[in-house]
Amino acid sequence: MSTPEPQGAPGAAAEELVLQIAGLEKTFNPDRPNAVTAISGLDLAVRPREFVSIIGPSGCGKSTLLRLVGGLIEPTAGELSVNGRSAQEARLARDYGMVFQAAGLLDWRSAIRNVELPLELMGWSKSRRRARAVEMLKLVDLGGFDSHYPSELSGGMQQRVAIARALSFEPALLLMDEPFGALDEMTREHMQAELLKIWRETATTVIFITHSIPEAVFLSTRVAVMSARPARIAAEIPIELPERTPLVRDTEEFFRSVSRVRRTLRSVEAT
Amino acid sequence: MASSSTSRRQRARRSLIFAVFLVALALLYTGYKAVGQAIDDTQRDWWVVGSFLPRSDDKNMPPVLDILAEFGKAPREGGTTIGKLTFDGALFTLREAAVGFGAGTIIGLAIAVVLLQSRRAERGVLPYVIASQTVPLIAIAPIVVVWGRTNFGFLPWEWEDWMSVSLIATYLTFFPVAVNGLRGLQSPSPEATELMQSYAAGRRQVLRRLQLPASLPFLFPAFRIAATASVVGAIVGEISAGVRGGLGRLILDFAGKYITGPERLYVAVIGACITGLVAVGAVALAERLVLARRGELAR
Numbered sequence: 001m002s003t004p005e006p007q008g009a010p011g012a013a014a015e016e017l018v019l020q021i022a023g024l025e026k027t028f029n030p031d032r033p034n035a036v037t038a039i040s041g042l043d044l045a046v047r048p049r050e051f052v053s054i055i056g057p058s059g060c061g062k063s064t065l066l067r068l069v070g071g072l073i074e075p076t077a078g079e080l081s082v083n084g085r086s087a088q089e090a091r092l093a094r095d096y097g098m099v100f101q102a103a104g105l106l107d108w109r110s111a112i113r114n115v116e117l118p119l120e121l122m123g124w125s126k127s128r129r130r131a132r133a134v135e136m137l138k139l140v141d142l143g144g145f146d147s148h149y150p151s152e153l154s155g156g157m158q159q160r161v162a163i164a165r166a167l168s169f170e171p172a173l174l175l176m177d178e179p180f181g182a183l184d185e186m187t188r189e190h191m192q193a194e195l196l197k198i199w200r201e202t203a204t205t206v207i208f209i210t211h212s213i214p215e216a217v218f219l220s221t222r223v224a225v226m227s228a229r230p231a232r233i234a235a236e237i238p239i240e241l242p243e244r245t246p247l248v249r250d251t252e253e254f255f256r257s258v259s260r261v262r263r264t265l266r267s268v269e270a271t
Numbered sequence: 272m273a274s275s276s277t278s279r280r281q282r283a284r285r286s287l288i289f290a291v292f293l294v295a296l297a298l299l300y301t302g303y304k305a306v307g308q309a310i311d312d313t314q315r316d317w318w319v320v321g322s323f324l325p326r327s328d329d330k331n332m333p334p335v336l337d338i339l340a341e342f343g344k345a346p347r348e349g350g351t352t353i354g355k356l357t358f359d360g361a362l363f364t365l366r367e368a369a370v371g372f373g374a375g376t377i378i379g380l381a382i383a384v385v386l387l388q389s390r391r392a393e394r395g396v397l398p399y400v401i402a403s404q405t406v407p408l409i410a411i412a413p414i415v416v417v418w419g420r421t422n423f424g425f426l427p428w429e430w431e432d433w434m435s436v437s438l439i440a441t442y443l444t445f446f447p448v449a450v451n452g453l454r455g456l457q458s459p460s461p462e463a464t465e466l467m468q469s470y471a472a473g474r475r476q477v478l479r480r481l482q483l484p485a486s487l488p489f490l491f492p493a494f495r496i497a498a499t500a501s502v503v504g505a506i507v508g509e510i511s512a513g514v515r516g517g518l519g520r521l522i523l524d525f526a527g528k529y530i531t532g533p534e535r536l537y538v539a540v541i542g543a544c545i546t547g548l549v550a551v552g553a554v555a556l557a558e559r560l561v562l563a564r565r566g567e568l569a570r
Binding site (some may be wrong): 025067070071072091092093094097098100102104106107108109117118120121122149175 | 383460467470476
């Protein structure tokens with residue numbers, strides 16, 4: 001079994017890491033008979049501009065991990081730092097852009113006003129946030145849909161608005177929890193290509209939760225495989241593909257990476 | 272363009288349906304009256320419809336045209352017409368109702384926001400909010416008026432009796448607003464709330480940008496209920512508290528003179544109906560404007 005040491009970064013200094021997790025533990029209802037340890041002894045390190053997918057058996061605590069990283073819930077034990085800060089501090093410093101499986105747009109706001117929401121909360125001036133929102137909608141190929149309301153957009157378009165919204169304030173870390181899980185296969189592949197383009201253009205660091213192996217392989221520079229509950233990172237697999245275009249899905253390297261992840265996942269599930 | 276013309280056509284159609292409905296109602300009334308009267312006049316056997324349905328002479332059911340004509344008549348020669356009296360009374364009552372509605376909305380929303388802060392507060396206070404509505408209005412109305420005359424001297428403005436009636440209307444309106452408002456404020460999904468947290472939004476920002484807008488679809492039905500309740504509350508409040516100037520007093524007066532002129536009471540009742548419709552219509556209009564701004568009419 002592989003070690004959880006980040007690949008290709010032996011002895012990387014702490015300040016070079018966007019995210020550093022060591023010995024993380026999360027127990028729900030700790031002092032009660034129905035206590036559940038969702039995560040235990042989890043280590044993970046993410047460098048700037050990495051695209052790390054986290055994959056694992058369903059119900060293994062992937063979303064819990066993401067919410068711990070995002071500072072939405074507190075760990076029971078262990079260390080977690082984002083750019084040298086605690087998750088709470090990082091959240092309050094608005095280091096995170098989050099995208100969930102449900103786009104979570106506000107129905108009563110047009111696309112552009114949805115993208116503006118975080119900027120509004122951060123006190124940006126109207127003209128500045130409008131300009132940024134226009135730019136972000138163009139980035140996700142939704143220029144011209146500014147004044148459309150969520151109900152007038154398809155699922156994929158809604159998810160793109162959610163991505164634009166998450167990236168609008170240039171967060172240090174983009175946290176995505178199965179963002180394409182509710183989309184059909186065609187839209188999903190299109191969105192993956194789109195996300196890669198955005199990732200390249202914005203130089204964002206991405207942590208991406210998924211249960212689709214091909215999706216993880218196509219998108220990521222590294223795939224972290226989680227074990228079943230209590231969860232930890234059981235293996236990390238660097239992904240090297242000759243190119244990141246839709247065509248790569250038909251290449252030998254792609255298949256090899258997919259089957260490697262699949263085998264690792266199977267061995268993790270077996271234990 | 273096309274959509275605006277269809278909506279105009281729809282609106283015209285709706286007005287037409289309403290007019291047809293009114294005419295049908297008048298015809299039904301007249302028809303029943305004619306049949307009932309004919310039966311009443313011929314026989315009174317137990318199996319005859321007319322003997323156990325309400326009697327339908329001119330005292331019980333004045334002719335429609337007489338009721339309409341009553342609008343233009345004046346109780347005293349050369350004095351104010353019944354129609355004008357009813358209109359003035361309706362305005363007076365509408366003002367009481369509007370003030371009561373406004374105050375009830377503010378109080379209801381405030382209660383909802385407070386109860387939103389903790390489950391414990393919700394569990395502890397909500398039963399009392401519900402219990403408050405079981406107090407009979409007729410019983411508290413005179414108390415409120417007496418209080419208003421004797422105990423509200425500390426207020427920076429002079430307390431008038433109609434304000435007591437507004438207070439009674441407030442008592443009826445705050446309840447649906449508080450209950451539906453709380454449900455609406457609690458309606459955003461956990462994801463939406465977590466998203467706001469991830470932006471490090473404060474409690475007030477979450478309230479203003481997420482919870483309040485999300486509660487509007489829950490609030491408008493409550494506003495409709497509150498609008499009718501405020502008008503009914505104002506009329507009942509006027510009657511039981513003996514406040515003059517509004518529809519309640521007018522109904523009481525006209526009821527006293529029913530034997531000599533039953534049409535008047537019908538006019539006042541029609542006035543009360545229209546007042547209620549105006550109140551609900553105002554809420555519906557506000558709802559349309561708000562939803563249009565939110566782009567929810569485009570669907």
